[in-house]
Structure formats: C-alpha cells, structure tokens
Amino acid sequence: MKDMDDQIPRTLPIQSATFSNPINAEIRRAAATGIYDIRGGGAKRKVPHFDDLLFLGASVSRYPLEGYRERCDTSVTLGTRFAKKPIELDIPITIAGMSFGALSGPAKEALGRGASAAGTSTTTGDGGMTPEERGHSTKLVYQYLPSRYGMNPNDLRKADAIEIVVGQGAKPGGGGMLLGQKISDRVAEMRTLPKGIDQRSACRHPDWTGPDDLEIKILELREITDWQVPIYVKVGATRPYYDTALAVKAGADVVVMDGMQGGTAATQDVFIEHVGLPTLSCIRPAVQALQDLGVHREVQLVISGGIRTGADVAKALALGADAVAIGTAALVALGDNDPKWESEYQKLGTTTGAYDDWHEGQDPAGITTQDPNLAARLDPVDAGRRLRNYLKVMTLEAQTIARACGHNHLHNLEPEDLCALTMEAAAMARVPLAGTSWYPGKEGF
C-alpha cells in the first residue's frame, strides 16, 4: 500500500503570487517591530520607463550628423523668464537636491566638485547651505523647503538659483525625515534642533498654501534677491499638467518635475512604492501645459527620477524637457553600493545594489552617513572626478543619439524621433508603438 502511495504524482508546493516570500517577510517584520519599513532611494518596483522607448535614428527621410566631426551642442540656460542672471550650463544634466545631514560633508563636496568640473549645477537640500558646498560648487541651487532649516537671507543671496520645493517624486505629499542616528552636533546646530532626535520635516510650507499664495511668496523671494536669480518650483509627479500650469501662473522661471523613481534620504517604503507617477508619464503632460500657456522653452522644464544614462537624458529631452536632474545615479558614481564593500553590506543584512538603509547612517561607502570614520572613506577629490567622468559620458551618449537622429543640439531632439516598445510606454510618452503610427489615446486607429 505504501509503495502505491509513493507512485501517486504529488502536487508541487506553489508559492502565492499575492503572498510572496518578500511580502510575508514584511508582514512578519511589521508584526515583530510595530513600525513601518523606512528606507532611502526611489521606487524599486518595475514601472514603464525610458527603457521602453527607442530612438528611430536617421533614414532616407532624415540624414545623420557625423560622429566626432559635426558639432552637437549641449548647453542650456535656465531661468530666462524673469531672472536678471539666468543659469547657463554646459550640459543639460544637473545634480538634484540632497541635504548635508542626509549626506556626509565629503559627499556634498564631491557633488560640488564633480558638477562644477562638468559645467553644471548642484543643489542644497533640507538643512541649509554649507560653506564647503558653496565653495566647491560653481553654480549652486538653494532649496527653499517647508522646514526652512538653516534658511537665512545671506545664504539665499549667495545662491545662483532658488528652488521652492513643493514635493518630491519619492514622496509627493510627504515631508522630510532624518532619523536621530544621523543628527550630529553640526547637523543639529544647522537645523536648530536637539541632537539625536528624529527630525520629521513638515510636508507643507509654514507660510503659504495654494498657488495664489505661492505667487506672493515668489514675489517676496524675488524682492529679497533683487530679481537676480531664477526661481524654480519643484513638484513630485502627481498631477503634472495642472501643477506645471499653476507653477507657471505663480511666476516660476523653471519647473522641476520629479517622478516616483526619484530617491529620498529616508521615508516609508509604502510611500515610495505607492504614491506618485512614473517619470515617463509626467513629461508630456507637463510639456503640454507649457505649450498651452505659450511658454514652452521660456519656462524651462527639468525632469528627474530614474535618469541613469545618456539615452535617458536624450529621451527626456526628446519628449520636451530642457534638462534633467540626477540624484541616485550621482551617488552611485561617487561610490554608493560599490561591490568593494560587499562584506560590510552583508554584515548589515543586505547586499551590493540593494543597500537602501541610508537613514541609519552606517553606509560602508561613507556617503549617506554622519559617522566621521565612515565619511572619511570617501575622498571628495576622487569621488568628484568619478562624477565628472560619469556626467561627461552621459553627455557623450546623448550627443551620439542626437547626431544619429540628425540634430546639432540636444534640444532639437523631438517626440518624432521616438517609438515605444509597449502599449503603456506609448500611451505615457505619446509616441507610436514600434512599427505603427498609433499610440493609445490617439484617434484614427
């Protein structure tokens, strides 16, 4: 009888797609600790992205430019609408806002060095402007955040541009978070808060609400800075058409649109993965708003969130952006998640490429930490050089694509240069599905 039972085919164990091992592990972790998962970075889930687009290149109807021979310009000027001194950049790739506090001092210095060497701007973050950062950044954008930590008129006037942060892609509608482990004496002093406490920055600005107030706030900032520098408005991608239109109405020189793949120093995983729009989906609506208002190219659009390669840059620009901003990619260029620290990542219960507990301040690479011993691992000169190299490579890649499409400036890339590999990407980017002349939402199919 037993022998017969052994011969009956058995049902194999089937893992639930709904209750997967990672999901069950998270349920157990929540049950054990009573706190949601907090991490750094942006959305890790797969969403439609620039990889789902392809360039068409030259053909009979379009002729290419000669690589290495014919010029393809990369410069961009931001803030041409109202500012007396717009920002002129050599390349359309900027460094996104990341705070001293979230990042170590050497890491901020490296960002400034790398950006300056590549002819572009870097950006402060929550917590104010440090002298090191200002000193090593040829062009520095000063973020004006709800917390106003470290905000003062003297630093405001030292900035080359002001970025009013309404939200960010990783957590649209959420405030900042810097947990006690990273609140060193210097960070605490800059933020006027006790050392060691969890700093949960406000999600709304303390002295304005809505677009009508924002218009008056922008007026005040312009009056304080003598209308010299551009004023950006940064939003997390949620309602890109209306947010862009309202930012323009309020008087912004530049709109920064940050998709859900854009990183954060720390917030709830549930926020990162479940709130906001993919970067790919927010570009065309934002551009449409600018075009409807007759200010496309007069008010510049900066796109961020998951930009990794020159191809991503070229695709964002082809869809109508004037420039992009990178954050996570810049940290990787500095040395974040480098395999050389694998043994230390494993001690922290993670592995190279997956390390995202940036809020805990134990970063083996010395970037997302305030521990002086860890921070000393990052040489700001070497790291700055790596960032410069990376920015140069991205620019060369974007130029390569633009020349192949027959353009002598990156800004001449256009949606007609693109097709989509998936229905979703076609719908979001409003470019034809590969091999067709149709995209979802377009009449006539």
Next chain:
Amino acid sequence: MQTYDLEADGLRGLNSSLQAQNAETNQTRWEIVNPKGSHAIAVGLDAPIEVTVKGSTGYYCAGMNQQATIKVEGSVGPGVAENMMSGQVIVDGDASQYAGATGHGGLLVIKGNASSRCGISMKGIDIVVHGNIGHMSAFMAQDGNLVVCGDAGDALGDSLYEARLFVRGSVKSLGADCIEKEMRSEHLEVLKDLLERAGSDAKPEEFKRYGSARQLYNFDIDNSAAY
C-alpha cells in the same frame, strides 16, 4: 526722514532703496506712505534703520529682516516678519496667519491679535502678542519665546520642540506633546524683559509656561495615536 510713496513709486524701488542701506548710512529713518495692503513691503533689510509703514500691509511685510526696526501703523497680512533673523518688527494692529513663521531671531510685537499658526516653526525669534492668538500657534516651534497676553486657540504648541510658550489667559487646548511646565525664576526674568521691550504692562506672575513633553522626539509605535 525719507518719505517713500509706495503707490506712486512702486515696490521694487522701495525695497532696493531700503536694502541699499548699510551700517554707515545717514538715512536712518524712513516713512512709507500709501502701502494699501501691498505685499512684501520692506523685505530683506539688513541695516540698523527705522522704517515706519503708515497703514496696513499684505503678505510678508518685513520678511527675513535683519537689524532694522520696522513699525506698522496698521494691521498686517499673513507671514509678517517671516524668517526674521534680528531687529524688531512692531505692529500696532492685528496680524493674519503665520506671524513670525520660522523666525531665527529678533523681536516681533503684535499689539492687537494674531491669527492662526502664529510662531509656526519658530527657530529663535521672540514674539509678544498683546491680544489673543489663533489655533495651531507655535506648531513645530523649535526655539525662542512666544508670549501671549490674551488667550490661545486650539492645539497650542502641537509637536513642539524647544520653544518656550507663555500665556496669560486661557488656552483652548494644547497640541500633541505640549504640556504646562513649572515657571521658574529664569523664565520670569525672560518674560519680564520681553514684556518691557514689547511695551506691555502685564505682570510675569500672571502667565503660565508651556513647553515640550519631549515624548515624540523619537518615534515609538506606542505613541502613534498622538500623530
């Protein structure tokens, strides 16, 4: 005395003239006429000058002030003296929302009432309100002193950090993590000085002190109902 007609000569000319003053200026007294509720009057000043606004203002009057003494002979709109670093701002009338928001230093005096969110996220400024203040005042206030000679509205000092709150009248309710605290001699000294400088005849002994219970400084799931 320099007199500036805001209606005739415009905001840009006013602020650029005031911002051009420095410690050595001999144009130390300014009078602004016809403000007519304009926004961003006398913002970003950084000199020991005295500016008198002859009427009521709109948003952000005296924003980010440093060193200057700015008097408003009227009422002020939202965000008066926002992010002030030093100097004094004195309002004869009432103040709208966010008075003294995020201020780092200096003294703001409201001789009438202040609306909601007075002293929100204050970081070292001293604020004295002769009348009452509205709801959610001193929300996430980090440092400095808020003195209220009248009553305070709902949720005073919600999510308070290290700012000190002094209220003479009633408090409709306290916000999360804000509690009444012992008034010690050093607090009475601070209060006495601020009341004198603000031109109030209230007695320090008539006030109660409120501050942070410091229970929400680090996240604890057992406190989640307070958030």
